[in-house]
Amino acid sequence: MKDLKTHIEKDGTIVISNDNTTVGYAVIDKDAGELSYIFVNPAFRRRGFGSKLLKAANEVAGKKLKPADPVSPLGAKFFARAG
Secondary structure, three states: OOOOEEEEOOOOOEEEEOOOOEEEEEEEEOOOOEEEEEEEOHHHOOOOHHHHHHHHHHHHHOOOOEEOOOOOHHHHHHHHHHO
């Protein structure tokens, strides 16, 4: 998908968007080494955007992040697949 932009907000939130909408975003807590929240717009799921967000979040944090508690069932499946 072209015309996608990935940018990092001042608070460390990673956002993937196009001209029309937010595709997804990830919120990190660098100090705790945690991924606080990850969201992919339902219209864009199952296309690798969650993995892209996780990779970008790890790069911004400078380490592999763990999911913050509580982890939803869908989140647990995602992290199990992501390794």
